[in-house]
Amino acid sequence: MATHHTKMLIIGSGPAGYSAAIYGARAMLEPIVVxxxxxGGQLTITTDVENYPGFKDVIQGPWLMEQMQAxxxxxxxxxxxxxxxxxxxxxxxxxxxxxxSGDEYIGETLVIATGAQAKWLGVDGEQELGGKxxxxxxxxxxxxxxxxKVVVIGGGNTAVExxxxxxxxxxxxxxxxxxxxxxxEKILQERLFASDKITPLWNKTVSAFVAGxxxxxxxxxxxxxxxxxxxxxxxxxxxxxxxxxxxxxxxKGKLPMDDGGYLQVEAGTPKTEIPGVFACGDVMDHTYRxxxxxxxxxxxxxxxxxxxxxxxxxAQKEAAE
Numbered sequence: 220m221a222t223h224h225t226k227m228l229i230i231g232s233g234p235a236g237y238s239a240a241i242y243g244a245r246a247m248l249e250p251i252v253v254x255x256x257x258x259g260g261q262l263t264i265t266t267d268v269e270n271y272p273g274f275k276d277v278i279q280g281p282w283l284m285e286q287m288q289a290x291x292x293x294x295x296x297x298x299x300x301x302x303x304x305x306x307x308x309x310x311x312x313x314x315x316x317x318x319x320s321g322d323e324y325i326g327e328t329l330v331i332a333t334g335a336q337a338k339w340l341g342v343d344g345e346q347e348l349g350g351k352x353x354x355x356x357x358x359x360x361x362x363x364x365x366x367x368k369v370v371v372i373g374g375g376n377t378a379v380e381x382x383x384x385x386x387x388x389x390x391x392x393x394x395x396x397x398x399x400x401x402x403x404e405k406i407l408q409e410r411l412f413a414s415d416k417i418t419p420l421w422n423k424t425v426s427a428f429v430a431g432x433x434x435x436x437x438x439x440x441x442x443x444x445x446x447x448x449x450x451x452x453x454x455x456x457x458x459x460x461x462x463x464x465x466x467x468x469x470x471k472g473k474l475p476m477d478d479g480g481y482l483q484v485e486a487g488t489p490k491t492e493i494p495g496v497f498a499c500g501d502v503m504d505h506t507y508r509x510x511x512x513x514x515x516x517x518x519x520x521x522x523x524x525x526x527x528x529x530x531x532x533x534a535q536k537e538a539a540e
Contacts, residue, residue, distance in 0.1 A: 228326025233260020236332035237499025244295035259284030306436030328524040333466035335501035344428030352436025357381040367455035374376035377461035489520040
């Protein structure tokens with residue numbers, strides 16, 4: 220067991236954590252990144268990435284995260300293969316965190332980049348066909364289904380927004396919902412019902428995703444929630460849109476969260492209510508959830524951490540004079 224000290228402690232990796240590390244290291248903050256259970260975040264389970272600026276050809280998510288990690292290390296970041304299980308924010312800076320390894324991490328500033336995970340149905344074929352027709356992000360993957368038949372599963376704001384977005388690429392969008400009415404905002408419902416490209420399919424749950432002859436998604440097995448009748452629907456792409464779960468369990472009772480469990484920050488900034496603690500990426504963003512926006516907020520967190528430390532040093536210098 221060891222104790223690690225740093226001017227900037229980053230919990231979590233992915234585009235937000237790595238970007239914070241790159242900017243922090245260049246500001247001589249000697250950041251430590253505690254990678255967590257999924258180093259690289261959600262992009263490590265994403266194959267084709269076509270919308271990250273700077274690459275005209277399709278790139279692979281895991282490769283992009285490898286490059287970000289290597290860049291962060293190159294400019295002076297220390298990567299720790301550990302998972303934080305306890306944090307102490309009560310006494311202000313410096314902040315203390317304890318890893319699953321038993322190691323202790325002390326940071327003069329703390330950047331939280333623990334991300335969020337899409338909620339999945341947990342049915343047969345869902346994992347096996349991930350990236351082969353099954354997705355949880357229409358904004359990320361809808362482009363690959365231009366002119367094809369797609370389905371969206373869910374009934375809340377996320378599902379309706381995904382279905383509406385997909386009409387930019389497909390004229391054949393089916394929204395599958397387990398009830399006979401939507402839970403989304405009325406204005407979104409009005410837009411959905413006004414679209415001649417979207418067909419709602421009521422009182423249905425998905426029992427399995429089934430591959431076609433080419434190994435990619437071929438059809439979905441459905442069960443009627445009223446009659447129990449079984450049916451199928453053919454689809455080239457299926458988007459599970461039943462919400463996301465931010466990884467904020469560590470911070471319950473320690474930092475303010477919204478109703479969805481996302482960390483609350485000062486508008487337009489990554490600042491939490493505790494000075495010196497910043498949140499970036501999907502852990503505080505339930506609206507955009509893109510790699511490029513996560514990277515942007517990671518940059519903001521590092522710049523604000525640098526300013527926080529500079530202000531503290533100035534105050535200490537004045538007090539000593």
